[in-house]
Amino acid sequence: MAYEPKLLGFLCNWCAYAGADLAGVSRVQYPPNMRVIRVMCSGRVDPLHVLEAFRNGMDGVAVLGCHPGDCHYLTGNYQAERKMDLTFRVMEKVGIDPDRLLLDWVSAAEGQRFGEVITDFTERIRELGPLDAADAGPKAAVGEKIASMDRIRWLVGKERDMVDHGNVYGDKLDEAELKDILWNNIVNEYNRELIRSAIRAGSPATVPSIAEAVEMDTATVFKYMIDLENAGQVHMMDIVDDDPRYILVGEVSE
Numbered sequence: 230m231a232y233e234p235k236l237l238g239f240l241c242n243w244c245a246y247a248g249a250d251l252a253g254v255s256r257v258q259y260p261p262n263m264r265v266i267r268v269m270c271s272g273r274v275d276p277l278h279v280l281e282a283f284r285n286g287m288d289g290v291a292v293l294g295c296h297p298g299d300c301h302y303l304t305g306n307y308q309a310e311r312k313m314d315l316t317f318r319v320m321e322k323v324g325i326d327p328d329r330l331l332l333d334w335v336s337a338a339e340g341q342r343f344g345e346v347i348t349d350f351t352e353r354i355r356e357l358g359p360l361d362a363a364d365a366g367p368k369a370a371v372g373e374k375i376a377s378m379d380r381i382r383w384l385v386g387k388e389r390d391m392v393d394h395g396n397v398y399g400d401k402l403d404e405a406e407l408k409d410i411l412w413n414n415i416v417n418e419y420n421r422e423l424i425r426s427a428i429r430a431g432s433p434a435t436v437p438s439i440a441e442a443v444e445m446d447t448a449t450v451f452k453y454m455i456d457l458e459n460a461g462q463v464h465m466m467d468i469v470d471d472d473p474r475y476i477l478v479g480e481v482s483e
């Protein structure tokens with residue numbers, strides 16, 4: 230049987246959903262692969278919603294809102310841009326092809342365009358093929374941990390304000406610099422998660438054994454271990470042959 234992509238679409242109530250309605254009454258033809266969740270605004274869609282969809286077997290996710298400047302809550306679609314930018318980056322880091330996520334704009338008057346966007350996206354995912362659930366599920370779960378981090382969520386939530394209006398001192402921040410900070414946070418959290426997984430798999434673990442498992446140098450792993458210890462996430466259990474052995478806090482060593 231030919232492969233049929235499983236797609237999930239988050240459609241804002243005022244534009245994209247109305248555009249889908251218009252496509253229906255206008256009898257615009259498009260593939261029926263997408264299941265739709267109606268949200269009041271594209272800004273309501275959280276990176277966690279998208280990653281959860283991938284963890285639960287979706288091959289592609291589309292977030293469709295009003296055109297920039299037309300959001301019924303004024304800035305919701307600008308927030309959606311920031312949130313989906315984070316999601317694209319997290320997907321790239323954990324190894325889920327960012328092409329499986331689409332952020333686009335469709336107005337209530339664009340029934341024809343709605344059909345074209347869905348047709349193009351369905352074809353794009355058909356070419357990428359099915360997402361292997363056994364592989365993508367754990368990757369998406371790691372992505373959810375990264376996207377849940379308070380520091381990352383705060384950066385994404387404040388990004389537009391800090392670029393357009395400045396910080397509490399009125400200094401406007403450079404967008405590229407903020408993106409770099411965001412990317413560094415994503416990379417750091419991803420590496421911490423790799424290290425936690427290595428300890429979980431071989432607990433109690435030494436810095437050299439973790440470094441070998443995660444393919445990082447021991448100095449870098451040591452730096453992360455200090456971070457994790459300071460955050461109360463790992464604990465030095467004992468020292469064997471001059472090597473400290475670590476366990477995860479709250480998890481039983483074998």
Ligand code: FES
Binds near residue numbers: 242245295
């Ligand atoms: S109401 Fe449509 S994107 Fe905000």
